Amino acid sequence: MTGRVRAPRSAALLTLFCVGASTALSGCGGGGGDDPDAGTNGVGKLSAAKIERKAKTAAGRAKAVRVSGNVVSKGQTYRLKMRLKDSGGIGEVSAEGGSTFQLLRTGRDLYLKAGTDFWARQEGGKKPGKSDIAAAAKLKGKYVKVPEQDPAYKQLSVFTDMDTLLDGLLAMQGKRETGERTTVAGTRTIRITAGKGRGGTMDVSLEDTPFPIRMRRAGGAGTVRLSDWNDSFTLHAPKKEETVDYGKKISPDQQSG
Structure with a gap:
C-alpha cells in the first residue's frame, strides 16, 4: 500500500485490502467470494444440456479455429495440426504407422504435399520398385492437386472442412451431466460429460464466448484441443512452381498408411 493514512480504521483497511486483491481473489465479505461464477460468462x-448447446452454437458461428490432437477414424489414428476457416484449411496430418502429409484447401481446390515415402507407398503394401521411388522423389516437397473425382478427395478434404470436422468432433453419446471446473491452456472451463464420460467429454470456456476448448471423444476415439477461435488467417493456392501434376489417382491406401 502506498497511501499515507497513519491509522486507518479496521473497516477501511479491509476495504483497501479487498480492492488490492481483487485480481487474485473473487471478493471479500459481501463481494461474492462464495460465487464460483463470479467473473465468468455465466454458463x-x-x-449440462444448455451449456453444450451454447458451446455448439458458438462453434457453429465461428469463422476460424485451430484443431490439434489425435482422432481415430475407421480404426486408423491420425494426429491433426490444422487451421480451418469457412473457405478451407491448412495444416499437417500424421497417420499412425504411416506417413505425415500436409493439406491445403482453398475453395474446392485441395492440395497434398508429402515426402518420398508417402508417394512411393504401394497399394496392398507391395514394396515399391526403383521406378516408383524415382517418380516419388520428383514429388517431394511439391503440392499435388487432388482431383475431385478421386476417392481420396472426399477422405482427405474432411480434415480441411471446418463444419464437417467440428460436427464429428463435438458429437457425444449418452446422458449429459455437469463435471468439474478446471483450466485448459490457461482458460477456465467447465466440463460436460456424456454417458458418465464414456460417451465423451467437452470442456467449455467460462471466459468470454463459451467455445468448446477440449474434446475427449466417445470410446477413446481421440482427444483434441480447439483454440484460436475466430483468429483470421490467409489461405491461397500454392504457386505454379510449387505444384506438380501427379497424373494418376491418389488411392486411399496410399494416404492412410
Whole structure:
C-alpha cells in the first residue's frame, strides 16, 4: 500500500485490502467470494444440456479455429495440426504407422504435399520398385492437386472442412451431466460429460464466448484441443512452381498408411 493514512480504521483497511486483491481473489465479505461464477460468462450456472448447446452454437458461428490432437477414424489414428476457416484449411496430418502429409484447401481446390515415402507407398503394401521411388522423389516437397473425382478427395478434404470436422468432433453419446471446473491452456472451463464420460467429454470456456476448448471423444476415439477461435488467417493456392501434376489417382491406401 502506498497511501499515507497513519491509522486507518479496521473497516477501511479491509476495504483497501479487498480492492488490492481483487485480481487474485473473487471478493471479500459481501463481494461474492462464495460465487464460483463470479467473473465468468455465466454458463456454469446452466444445465449440462444448455451449456453444450451454447458451446455448439458458438462453434457453429465461428469463422476460424485451430484443431490439434489425435482422432481415430475407421480404426486408423491420425494426429491433426490444422487451421480451418469457412473457405478451407491448412495444416499437417500424421497417420499412425504411416506417413505425415500436409493439406491445403482453398475453395474446392485441395492440395497434398508429402515426402518420398508417402508417394512411393504401394497399394496392398507391395514394396515399391526403383521406378516408383524415382517418380516419388520428383514429388517431394511439391503440392499435388487432388482431383475431385478421386476417392481420396472426399477422405482427405474432411480434415480441411471446418463444419464437417467440428460436427464429428463435438458429437457425444449418452446422458449429459455437469463435471468439474478446471483450466485448459490457461482458460477456465467447465466440463460436460456424456454417458458418465464414456460417451465423451467437452470442456467449455467460462471466459468470454463459451467455445468448446477440449474434446475427449466417445470410446477413446481421440482427444483434441480447439483454440484460436475466430483468429483470421490467409489461405491461397500454392504457386505454379510449387505444384506438380501427379497424373494418376491418389488411392486411399496410399494416404492412410
